[in-house]
Amino acid sequence: MTLKSFFILLGLMLALTGVIGLNAPLSDNAAARSAALIAPAGDAWRAALPADPEAATAAYMARLSPAAKARSDAYFEGGYWLQLWGFIVTVLACWAMLASGVLNRLGAALERTPLRRVRRLLLPMAFVLLLSLLSAPLAVFQDFYREHAYGLANLHFGAWIGEQLIGLAVSCVAGGLFLAAIGGLLRRAPRNWWAWGTGVSLVFLLVMLVIGPVYLAPLFNTYKPLDDGPVKSAILSMARANGVPTGNVQTMDSSKQSNRISANVSGLFGTIAISLNDNLLNRTTLPEIKGVMGHELGHYVLNHSWKLLMGFGMIMATGFLFLRWSLAASVRRWGARFGIADQPDQAALPLFAILFSAYVLVMTPLLNTQIRVVEEEADIFGLNASAEPNGFAEADLQLTEYRKSDPGALEEFFFFDHPSPRKRIFSAMRWRAEHLK
Numbered sequence: 001m002t003l004k005s006f007f008i009l010l011g012l013m014l015a016l017t018g019v020i021g022l023n024a025p026l027s028d029n030a031a032a033r034s035a036a037l038i039a040p041a042g043d044a045w046r047a048a049l050p051a052d053p054e055a056a057t058a059a060y061m062a063r064l065s066p067a068a069k070a071r072s073d074a075y076f077e078g079g080y081w082l083q084l085w086g087f088i089v090t091v092l093a094c095w096a097m098l099a100s101g102v103l104n105r106l107g108a109a110l111e112r113t114p115l116r117r118v119r120r121l122l123l124p125m126a127f128v129l130l131l132s133l134l135s136a137p138l139a140v141f142q143d144f145y146r147e148h149a150y151g152l153a154n155l156h157f158g159a160w161i162g163e164q165l166i167g168l169a170v171s172c173v174a175g176g177l178f179l180a181a182i183g184g185l186l187r188r189a190p191r192n193w194w195a196w197g198t199g200v201s202l203v204f205l206l207v208m209l210v211i212g213p214v215y216l217a218p219l220f221n222t223y224k225p226l227d228d229g230p231v232k233s234a235i236l237s238m239a240r241a242n243g244v245p246t247g248n249v250q251t252m253d254s255s256k257q258s259n260r261i262s263a264n265v266s267g268l269f270g271t272i273a274i275s276l277n278d279n280l281l282n283r284t285t286l287p288e289i290k291g292v293m294g295h296e297l298g299h300y301v302l303n304h305s306w307k308l309l310m311g312f313g314m315i316m317a318t319g320f321l322f323l324r325w326s327l328a329a330s331v332r333r334w335g336a337r338f339g340i341a342d343q344p345d346q347a348a349l350p351l352f353a354i355l356f357s358a359y360v361l362v363m364t365p366l367l368n369t370q371i372r373v374v375e376e377e378a379d380i381f382g383l384n385a386s387a388e389p390n391g392f393a394e395a396d397l398q399l400t401e402y403r404k405s406d407p408g409a410l411e412e413f414f415f416f417d418h419p420s421p422r423k424r425i426f427s428a429m430r431w432r433a434e435h436l437k
């Protein structure tokens, strides 16, 4: 592939992105539509639920209309294939960069300018930028067209592109810094870079966990303190009861992007904030909010950020060990063909990305399971903290908007990073049954 054909390909991909985006079926009032697909129920219905957890769970699930279930299954199952497509697109984009030698040329061009001193940082940034632009058609299909087709998104195309550009700037800087650091380790510690690389990855994730909620999230949404009232007092009461040392409860305008209900408790070193989005405030009742916030407080109290960091660390360590072997073998096999001198050569970045994406794809079930296990813990913590099994079950029923309600066991193991709505409703009904006695 010549350099010229590479840039023609890049132009075509950007044009395709525009065509897909401009032809997306913009969703109309999705919240109203999806609400109509779940049969409403009142306190009398909930009080009359059978004690038996299986029977009570079945009663909840029966409120999901066949149309809603079919739509939710189709949306979520499509996501399985999109993971595979994401990998294929990454491989093709990286191959185009290797075959055209675009990074070698860019590196050589930078050598001739005063920018050569920061060449080792600029080249990884350019790599992240090119990879993102070449994958843009899949991104616009997956995150814009399809979200609108399923009535889950609210941004129009211009506003969506604006957010994507902010995200792209962040990932170019963060991804560029990370890849430059790994490249430095490859040069300086050719034998042990995988161990140092694991450490660097963990520090990097930690920094993102600390700065993300404070500096990155406000780039996309406006945060403001939650007004005093029954919701805030209920949340703060649960926080005090469970030793979460903060009075900071805030809300953000997520409804501009989507109708998804969401919340979190963020912060690691004394910057703790309890956040709940406006969708949760507007679409659910106080018992539901308490059920959801009990779960989020659980993540904080049970130190899930630290536990997941350790779990990811182990996956990163094996991944870098795999790369230490496979990158060396790939450079030996294809290095001459693609003008790659040795492993630390930055022209090898696309090879690195292909091998790492393959590893992540294979590890997806393990990553999902690590997260799903702590999510189940948070569910149980939340039920104990809020004592709102019906509130939690109602909120879980709403999550079927974007998560398949009742998958098979293997399917859940492979693809679910949260327990399925049916499982979560069952946990709630099991708690309820034991507390009715």
Ligand SMILES: [Zn+2]
Residues within 6 Å of the ligand: 295, 296, 299, 375, 378
């Ligand atoms: Zn959670």
